[in-house]
Amino acid sequence: NAGVTQTPKFQVLKTGQSMTLQCAQDMNHNSMYWYRQDPGMGLRLIYYSASEGTTDKGEVPNGYNVSRLNKREFSLRLESAAPSQTSVYFCASSGGGQKETQYFGPGTRLLVL
Amino acid sequence: GNSVTQMEGPVTLSEEAFLTINCTYTATGYPSLFWYVQYPGEGLQLLLKATKADDKGSNKGFEATYRKETTSFHLEKGSVQVSDSAVYFCALRNTNAGKSTFGDGTTLTVKP
Numbered sequence: 098n099a100g101v102t103q104t105p106k107f108q109v110l111k112t113g114q115s116m117t118l119q120c121a122q123d124m125n126h127n128s129m130y131w132y133r134q135d136p137g138m139g140l141r142l143i144y145y146s147a148s149e150g151t152t153d154k155g156e157v158p159n160g161y162n163v164s165r166l167n168k169r170e171f172s173l174r175l176e177s178a179a180p181s182q183t184s185v186y187f188c189a190s191s192g193g194g195q196k197e198t199q200y201f202g203p204g205t206r207l208l209v210l
Numbered sequence: 211g212n213s214v215t216q217m218e219g220p221v222t223l224s225e226e227a228f229l230t231i232n233c234t235y236t237a238t239g240y241p242s243l244f245w246y247v248q249y250p251g252e253g254l255q256l257l258l259k260a261t262k263a264d265d266k267g268s269n270k271g272f273e274a275t276y277r278k279e280t281t282s283f284h285l286e287k288g289s290v291q292v293s294d295s296a297v298y299f300c301a302l303r304n305t306n307a308g309k310s311t312f313g314d315g316t317t318l319t320v321k322p
Contacts, residue, residue, distance in 0.1 A: 101253075130309075139314035140254075140299070155309065187253055195303055196242045196261045199310060201253035 099123055101202035103188050109208045110178045118173040118205050120188030126200075127193040129171035131155075131163060133184040134204075140187070146171055148193070178209045212237045216300050216313035223290055223320050231285040231316050233274075233300035241304035243267075243276050243283040248297040248315070257285075257298070290320045 104119045122129065131143040132155075142155030144163040152163050160182060162174045171190075175182060188202040217232040235241070242261040246254040258267030263278035272287045283300060300313040 137314075140312045142309055145309060189254075195305065196259075197303075198244065198256045198259065199246075199254075199301075201246075201255065203253050 101188055101190055101200050103186075103202035103205050105205060106203070107206045109210065110175075111210050112179060114178050115174065115176050116178065116207075117175075118186055118188075118207075119170070120172065120202060121170045122188075122190040122200070123169065124190060124200065125168070126190040127168070128191045128197075129165065130189040130191075130199065131161075131171070131173045132187045132189065133157065134187060135184050143173065143186075178207075180209045183207060183209045212241070212302060212304065212311040214300050214302055214311050214313040216298075216316050218316070220317040220319060223318070225292055225320055225322050226289045227320075229285070229287040229290045229294075229318070231298055231300075231318070233283045233285065233313060235281050235283065235300075235302050235311075237281075237302055237304050237311075239304050240278075241302040243274070244301040244303070244310070245272070245274055245283070245285050246299040246301060246312075248299065250296070254299060290318070292320045292322055294318060295320050 101122045127148045130145040132140045146152045146165040149168045186205045189199045191197040191199045213236045244259045245257040247257045248254045258269040260267040260276035266275045297315045303310045
C-alpha cells in the first residue's frame with residue numbers, strides 16, 4: 098500500500114517549457130487535490146477533483162491544467178512554465194466525507210529558470 | 211467564507227517544555243478540524259482530528275479540543291522532544307468531497 102505517489106521528485110525547467118506532474122493513489126479515494134507550497138504562504142489549492150470525471154479550480158489555477166485520468170490518477174500540467182511557478186507541489190487524496198483525512202504525497206520540487 | 215488563523219511562528223522551545231500552538235477558525239455549519247504535521251522534506255501527514263464540538267483529538271502526546279464557543283482548536287503537548295521539530299498546520303473541512311482550508315503553518319524548533 099503505497100498511499101499517494103508523485104513523479105518526478107525534482108525538476109528543473111526553462112521558462113516556456115511544459116511539463117506534467119503525475120499523481121496516483123491506491124486508497125480508492127474519490128477526491129484528489131493539487132497544492133503548491135511557497136515559503137511564508139502555507140498551502141494554496143490549485144485544482145481539485147471531487148470525483149472521477151470532475152475537476153474544479155482552487156485559489157491559484159492560472160497557468161495550470163489538470164486531468165483526472167481515472168479514479169487513481171490526477172495529473173497537473175504546466176503548459177508554459179514561468180519563474181513564478183517555482184514551488185513545491187503536493188498532491189493529496191481523501192474519501193468523500195467531511196470527516197475524512199487528506200493523505201499527501203511526498204511532493205515535487207520544481208525550479209523554473 | 212472559511213478561514214483558519216494560526217499562531218505566527220517560528221516557535222523555539224527547549225526539550226521537555228510545554229507547547230501550545232493557537233488555532234482559531236471561521237466557518238459556516240459544523241466543520242471537522244484537523245492538525246497536520248510536515249517534517250523536513252516530506253508531505254503533510256495527519257497528526258490528530260476532531261469531528262464535533264467538545265471532541266478531543268490526541269496522538270503521540272499531542273492534544274487538541276474542538277471548542278465551538280471560542281471557534282478554536284489549539285494544539286498542546288506537555289513535553290516536547292527534538293523529534294517534534296516540524297511545521298504544524300491547522301485545517302478545517304465542512305463540505306463533503308470538497309476543499310479543506312489550511313492555516314499558514316507554524317514552524318516549531320525544539321533544542322536539546
